[in-house]
Amino acid sequence: MDFPFVKEAISSLFKKSSCDMYPVRPSEAAPNYRGRIVFHPDKCINCMMCERVCSGSAITHTSEQTPEGELVTRTFYLGSCTFCATCMDFCTHGAIEFTRDYHMIATKEEDLMVSGTFLKKPPVKKPKPAAPAAPKAEAKPAAPAAGTVIKPRDDGKPVQVPSKCVYCTICAKKCPAGALEVDRAAKTWTLNEDECVGCGTCAEACPKKAILMPGDEPVTVGAPAAPAAPKAEAKPAPAAVPATIGREDGKPVQDPDKCVYCTICAKKCPAGALEVDRAAKTWKLDEDSCVACGTCESVCPKKAIVCGVQDAPAEAPKAEEKPAAPAPAEAPKAEDKPAAPLKPRDDGRPLQDPSKCVYCTICAKKCPVGALEVDRAAKTWKLDEDLCIGCGTCAASCPKQAILY
Amino acid sequence: MFKKLIEESTGKSPWLFHINAGSCNGCDIELVSVLTPRYDAERLGFKLAGTPRHADIVVVTGPVTQQSLNRVLRTIEQVPEPRCIVTMGSCPQSGNVFRGSYAIAGPLSKYVHVDVDVAGCTPKPEAVIDGLVKATEILREKRRAMK
Amino acid sequence: MFSLAFLQTALLYLGYILIFPGFLFCFVIGLLLCGIDRKAVARMQKRVGPPILQPFYDFFKLCGKETIVPAAANRTTFMLAPLVGLAALVVIQLFIPVFNFRVFRNLPEVADIIVILYLLLIPAVSVMLGGAATGSPYAGVGLSREMVTVLAVELPLVLVLLSVAKTVGNALGNGLVFSLSGIVDFQAAHGSLIGRVSMIPAALAMLLIIPGETGNHPFDAAEAETEICEGLLAEYSGAPLGIYKLSHAVKMLTLTSLFVALFLGGIGTGVEHLVAAIGLTGGFAAALSLILQVLILVLLCIVLTLVTISFVHAVTARLKIEQLFKYYWTVVTGLALISLVLAWYGY
Numbered sequence: 001m002d003f004p005f006v007k008e009a010i011s012s013l014f015k016k017s018s019c020d021m022y023p024v025r026p027s028e029a030a031p032n033y034r035g036r037i038v039f040h041p042d043k044c045i046n047c048m049m050c051e052r053v054c055s056g057s058a059i060t061h062t063s064e065q066t067p068e069g070e071l072v073t074r075t076f077y078l079g080s081c082t083f084c085a086t087c088m089d090f091c092t093h094g095a096i097e098f099t100r101d102y103h104m105i106a107t108k109e110e111d112l113m114v115s116g117t118f119l120k121k122p123p124v125k126k127p128k129p130a131a132p133a134a135p136k137a138e139a140k141p142a143a144p145a146a147g148t149v150i151k152p153r154d155d156g157k158p159v160q161v162p163s164k165c166v167y168c169t170i171c172a173k174k175c176p177a178g179a180l181e182v183d184r185a186a187k188t189w190t191l192n193e194d195e196c197v198g199c200g201t202c203a204e205a206c207p208k209k210a211i212l213m214p215g216d217e218p219v220t221v222g223a224p225a226a227p228a229a230p231k232a233e234a235k236p237a238p239a240a241v242p243a244t245i246g247r248e249d250g251k252p253v254q255d256p257d258k259c260v261y262c263t264i265c266a267k268k269c270p271a272g273a274l275e276v277d278r279a280a281k282t283w284k285l286d287e288d289s290c291v292a293c294g295t296c297e298s299v300c301p302k303k304a305i306v307c308g309v310q311d312a313p314a315e316a317p318k319a320e321e322k323p324a325a326p327a328p329a330e331a332p333k334a335e336d337k338p339a340a341p342l343k344p345r346d347d348g349r350p351l352q353d354p355s356k357c358v359y360c361t362i363c364a365k366k367c368p369v370g371a372l373e374v375d376r377a378a379k380t381w382k383l384d385e386d387l388c389i390g391c392g393t394c395a396a397s398c399p400k401q402a403i404l405y
Numbered sequence: 406m407f408k409k410l411i412e413e414s415t416g417k418s419p420w421l422f423h424i425n426a427g428s429c430n431g432c433d434i435e436l437v438s439v440l441t442p443r444y445d446a447e448r449l450g451f452k453l454a455g456t457p458r459h460a461d462i463v464v465v466t467g468p469v470t471q472q473s474l475n476r477v478l479r480t481i482e483q484v485p486e487p488r489c490i491v492t493m494g495s496c497p498q499s500g501n502v503f504r505g506s507y508a509i510a511g512p513l514s515k516y517v518h519v520d521v522d523v524a525g526c527t528p529k530p531e532a533v534i535d536g537l538v539k540a541t542e543i544l545r546e547k548r549r550a551m552k
Numbered sequence: 553m554f555s556l557a558f559l560q561t562a563l564l565y566l567g568y569i570l571i572f573p574g575f576l577f578c579f580v581i582g583l584l585l586c587g588i589d590r591k592a593v594a595r596m597q598k599r600v601g602p603p604i605l606q607p608f609y610d611f612f613k614l615c616g617k618e619t620i621v622p623a624a625a626n627r628t629t630f631m632l633a634p635l636v637g638l639a640a641l642v643v644i645q646l647f648i649p650v651f652n653f654r655v656f657r658n659l660p661e662v663a664d665i666i667v668i669l670y671l672l673l674i675p676a677v678s679v680m681l682g683g684a685a686t687g688s689p690y691a692g693v694g695l696s697r698e699m700v701t702v703l704a705v706e707l708p709l710v711l712v713l714l715s716v717a718k719t720v721g722n723a724l725g726n727g728l729v730f731s732l733s734g735i736v737d738f739q740a741a742h743g744s745l746i747g748r749v750s751m752i753p754a755a756l757a758m759l760l761i762i763p764g765e766t767g768n769h770p771f772d773a774a775e776a777e778t779e780i781c782e783g784l785l786a787e788y789s790g791a792p793l794g795i796y797k798l799s800h801a802v803k804m805l806t807l808t809s810l811f812v813a814l815f816l817g818g819i820g821t822g823v824e825h826l827v828a829a830i831g832l833t834g835g836f837a838a839a840l841s842l843i844l845q846v847l848i849l850v851l852l853c854i855v856l857t858l859v860t861i862s863f864v865h866a867v868t869a870r871l872k873i874e875q876l877f878k879y880y881w882t883v884v885t886g887l888a889l890i891s892l893v894l895a896w897y898g899y
Contacts, residue, residue, distance in 0.1 A: 485620050486618040
């Protein structure tokens with residue numbers, strides 16, 4: 001038998017004990033210890049973010065309408081808290097604080113309640129900005145008057161720029177307070193003044209920068225040429241009318257010459273308004289669903305979609321590629337090992353140069369759609385014509401410049 | 406005088422019984438650490454009992470799952486009077502992050518009277534000692550009220 | 553029949569049973585030893601440890617707790633078993649001489665070692681009876697383990713007692729001396745037995761038997777609280793549990809004082825002569841020497857407790873029951889056998 005602790009036991013007998021003597025000698029928690037919550041009701045803006053992120057549903061509130069405003073009492077039940085501090089992280093105004101106090105001993109439930117009451121008084125702040133705000137809200141459905149300057153409000157709440165807005169509803173979805181109501185069909189954008197906490201989330205979320213927050217530049221709604229429908233005027237139409245492509249209503253237009261029917265635009269469309277069939281090589285837009293947000297234009301790897309009216313000659317390469325349009329039908333033939341001098345294929349797809357290729361498989365790994373199959377042992381390089389979207393990634397990744405593109 | 410002696414002793418010799426009612430083990434570990442050399446609750450007379458029959462204080466950890474509810478209640482009933490029930494951590498007090506789950510029967514206070522809640526997730530060993538000392542005081546009060 | 557002399561004798565023996573070597577002495581010193589043990593173990597583990605009086609608090613607290621009798625239990629056995637065990641231990645204490653002080657001084661040639669051997673079984677049997685009466689499955693497991701522990705410890709204990717009896721008998725030239733008073737008398741005349749070569753292995757074996765017999769760490773497989781919920785005591789609560797805890801404490805006193813009587817009997821016997829040498833006589837001198845002898849006994853018991861129970865507790869982990877059995881029947885029995893062989897050849 002082995003007794004490894006004989007020496008330890010005898011020496012400990014004559015040493016000081018390693019005890020902290022806690023109740024006799026008080027002990028402090030470590031610097032970043034998350035103990036009892038302290039709530040500062042004066043800082044709270046009642047955005048409810050803390051309640052949303054709380055995993056233990058430990059945060060609740062009650063509200064009461066009083067003549068001075070809404071009397072909100074927010075309560076933290078420490079008996080349901082995981083002390084994860086997510087509420088503190090999400091609180092933009094620092095109203096929640098975790099202290100190092102760990103003495104949370106209770107004989108009844110109320111002892112574990114931390115709560116604070118504050119008066120939320122929108123009417124006090126409202127009267128001043130309300131005057132300019134009100135007519136704006138009413139004016140929204142109508143066309144903006146020519147030359148109107150839309151300025152950010154000074155009470156910290158958002159303002160819509162109707163000419164830029166595509167009513168995609170993203171702002172309404174992101175609003176933590178649920179203060180926005182956007183109707184895509186009716187093209188309305190309504191702000192609930194009471195609910196809004198002025199956090200600015202809507203402005204950040206807007207893909208068209210159609211929401212102004214304090215500190216933003218005022219926007220001049222230009223051109224009397226825009227009478228009825230609020231259209232995307234990111235790039236106002238220049239004089240040369242015949243040289244432009246694209247639609248006036250900001251909805252996308254496909255360029256069949258450039259389009260490789262990769263379906264990325266259909267997948268990314270937030271409204272699901274696009275239908276692309278790779279096999280049949282069709283590209284269809286559902287006019288009713290489209291919100292003219294421009295997402296398809298920005299995601300297209302081939303720049304084959306134009307939203308809004310644009311300058312035609314800007315797409316210089318288009319002219320060269322245009323003759324290639326009828327090519328796809330012939331492509332399979334051309335792909336059967338062309339003669340001695342290797343030329344890049346004219347359908348935009350990659351071509352291997354066997355003299356340079358070392359079959360390292362990097363191109364196959366990098367291909368975003370998995371259209372390449374490279375076997376190092378058998379020294380084969382195969383392209384799946386149907387999958388390839390002609391993006392050129394393989395050529396860019398090839399360490400030996402063995403891919404012509 | 407004998408009664409006084411017993412009452413005095415009750416406050417100095419609380420034996421613990423620990424029930425895990427579906428805990429994640431965080432609280433269980435912290436409870437055991439209370440008995441380690443650093444915190445050494447034995448100097449206050451605390452001792453972990455092996456069976457509920459020997460216990461004075463029942464420490465419940467975990468959110469009281471449907472499966473454990475019956476066992477927890479039966480175990481608590483086996484503890485002789487005077488006894489004291491302590492919930493450790495947020496789970497037995499409210500369900501904590503498991504609140505509303507189909508598998509949770511808690512909080513414990515729905516079924517038995519809970520004497521002391523030690524909040525925290527998990528509480529520091531110091532907080533556990535605080536809670537146990539509080540429970541000991543209640544235990545003494547209960548003993549005084551007997552007979 | 554109720555003559556004055558009889559009444560006097562009866563009162564005297566009642567005093568013996570209830571106060572001095574009997575109940576009260578056992579109660580105070582036993583729990584004190586237990587408290588010192590707990591404190592010492594804590595200190596060896598670098599803890600502060602409970603106050604020395606902690607076992608007293610535990611006992612009185614248990615007296616104030618509700619006693620739950622399980623529905624499946626035999627009530628009479630359940631309640632009486634702890635008392636039987638405690639009574640047996642108190643009786644053993646009456647047989648163990650405190651150096652020159654003997655309760656049964658009129659019967660010097662009684663074979664009281666054999667009686668002690670039997671009586672030592674009774675506490676174990678009482679725990680087994682009480683535990684079995686509860687009908688708890690944990691008690692069932694504890695029962696079988698307790699039985700194995702008793703079997704394991706009893707063999708070396710018998711051999712140790714035999715070798716002590718043989719050593720003393722050899723020296724006196726009359727075979728085996730089974731009288732504890734005779735053994736102490738012999739040591740008073742010829743020095744403590746621990747000084748003899750043949751007795752050193754026996755003393756070592758006895759030191760290892762003490763924690764096994766009391767059911768202390770690491771030989772507490774029968775009461776393993778972490779595996780089988782304290783085994784036989786699983787269903788006990790309140791005052792009966794307190795009496796079991798008390799029995800356990802008294803057993804520590806019984807076994808350590810038995811060790812003192814067997815191997816260190818010569819240490820305290822000179823006190824009477826010492827007191828006489830100062831020039832004191834009469835009742836006061838007798839009382840003083842008795843007190844001194846008791847103090848020496850208690851001191852020796854404390855030292856023995858620290859060495860055999862606390863120290864062993866602090867440095868070992870609990871043995872499995874088969875390891876325990878093997879250990880006692882090989883190592884400890886081997887030591888006792890060596891001692892017996894040496895004693896037989898007169899060393």
